Each structure stands twice: as structure tokens, then as C-alpha cells.
Amino acid sequence: MRRFKSISGELIVVAGTLLVAMAFFLVFTWGDSTVTMTYIIVADKIDNSREGKFDFTVVAEGGEVFAVRNVESQGIYSASKVFKTLEIGKRYQVLVTGRRLPLLGLKRNIIQASLAQ
Known part of the structure; x- marks a missing residue:
């Protein structure tokens, strides 16, 4: 059970990091300039x-x-x-x-x- 809690916490950190990275990508590459x-x-x-x-x-x-x-x-x-x-x-x-x-x-x-x- 303890191992599962550790893995689920790691997954939340990875998913959060990916969401923040995607948000930065969209903000900084979006623009109407292309x-x-x-x-x-x-x-x-x-x-x-x-x-x-x-x-x-x-x-x-x-x-x-x-x-x-x-x-x-x-x-x-x-x-x-x-x-x-x-x-x-x-x-x-x-x-x-x-x-x-x-x-x-x-x-x-x-x-x-x-x-x-």
C-alpha cells in the first residue's frame, strides 16, 4: 500500500510538470506572428x-x-x-x-x- 501511494504521488508530480510545460509552450509560441x-x-x-x-x-x-x-x-x-x-x-x-x-x-x-x- 505504501508503494502505491509513492507511485501515485510521483504520477501527480509528473502530470503537473507536463501541464505547466504545455502551458508555457502555448503562451510563448502561440502568437499571431506565424x-x-x-x-x-x-x-x-x-x-x-x-x-x-x-x-x-x-x-x-x-x-x-x-x-x-x-x-x-x-x-x-x-x-x-x-x-x-x-x-x-x-x-x-x-x-x-x-x-x-x-x-x-x-x-x-x-x-x-x-x-x-
Whole structure:
């Protein structure tokens, strides 16, 4: 019984250390500074500005949900323009920032879009 208590205490320390390490990783590597390029076909568009929010939502074929919002930290204030240019059913080359973590409700943010060939 004493051995089990010792092992369970060690497991709690290891799990706590891993959680703290993951939190530091997310905080220090998250940022909106990383920009990646991807291709999407727009399946749906949702204008959240009518609900008092200041962002838009785009659903791509395949089910990934993207946010379209301004990124003040990078001087990007073109969310409404980008949202208006996207048309349902068309394929786009998009620049996105952020990371996708569906369990936490986090979506990648589209900052630029152009029609793909």
C-alpha cells in the first residue's frame, strides 16, 4: 500500500510538470506572428457582426472553421474586406495565423485571401 501511494504521488508530480510545460509552450509560441498559406473551398460564411461581435466565420469544405478578424498586433484591419471577397463554392489561397484547437474553440484566422486556379 505504501508503494502505491509513492507511485501515485510521483504520477501527480509528473502530470503537473507536463501541464505547466504545455502551458508555457502555448503562451510563448502561440502568437499571431506565424503566418501560413493553405487552400480552402468555402462551404459557408457567417457574419457575426450583427450579434455584436467584431469577427466573421468561414466554414471550409472538410469542416474546418476559420475566423476572419482584425489582427491589431500586426496592423491588419481588413477583416470585413476579406470576408466580403470570399464566395461560397470557390477555391481560395488563404494566409492564416494562429492555431486550430477545436476542443478549446480556437480557430485559425484568415488575414488574406485570393482566388486559386
